[in-house]
Structures are given as structure tokens and as C-alpha cells.
Amino acid sequence: MLNREVLMDYILECLQGMATGNQEIKPDSDLVNDLGLESIKVMNLLMMLEDKLDISIPINILLNVRTPEQLLDALLPHMESTNGSV
Template sequence: MLTREIVMDYILECLQGLVADDQDIKPESDLVNDLGLESIKVMSLLMMLEDRFDISIPINILMKVRTPEQLLDALLPHLESANGPV
């Protein structure tokens, strides 16, 4: 069963592969200001999430997303439509 914790762990794991090794990544880290993610890396992150959870993520959700926690909240409706309650 898919849970918020599983999704957050995967988001953080993906981010760890996209940023410098010495970065401390937390659910409240700012994707751009704290982690230095460029748009191409954000797109890579979305593709990893789409592949892992077999969902389609509209690009416009990024307009309101600044942290991994906000990304998780934005993904929930898409995850729930594909997998049921998360």
C-alpha cells in the first residue's frame, strides 16, 4: 500500500541523486534556494516520480511547489486517482 511516508522517502531519495553530496535534504528544504535545483533537474525529478508511481504529472503543479513537502501535497490527487487513498 502506498503511503505519504513511502512517497516522501522516494522524493528525498531522488533529490539526493540530483544535488551535491554534502546537501542536507529535508521535506521543508527549498528546491531552488536550498538545494540549487535547476529546471532540468526538476523535470528529471518529475520523470522519476512518474515512472516510479505510474502517474502523469502536469507541469503546472510546479508553479506552487517550493519544497519536497509541497511537491508531495501536489502529487496526492494524482497518486490517489491511480492508487486509491494515500
């Protein structure tokens, strides 16, 4: 079972390899404006998370997501409904 901190570390690690430039990636970094992620990279991030967590993540989870912290907040309820408490 993954806790919140471990999952955030994994999200930030994945983003490190995707972001344009050498800026520090933080939980409140804007995925598009700060990190330069295009939609295909965001989809790749979702696929990496699906593989790591062994779940299927609905695309609509991204509707209001702009930062890694918001992504984590959107993922946790989905994970809990799929696998029980995180």
C-alpha cells in the same frame, strides 16, 4: 500502494542524487535556493516519480511547489484522483 512516508522517502532519495553540495535534504528544503536544482533537474525528478508511480504528472503541479513537502502535497490529490486513495 505507497503511503505518504514511503513516497516522501523516495522523493528525498531522488533529490540526494540531484542536489548540489553535501547539505542534508529535508522535507522543507527549498528545491532551488537550498538544493540548487535547476529546471531540468526538477523535470528529471518528475520523470522519476512518473516511472515509480506509473502515472503521468501534469507540469502545472509545480506552479506553487518550492519544497519536497509541497511536491508531495501536490502529488497526493493527483494520485488519488488517478489511482484511488493513497
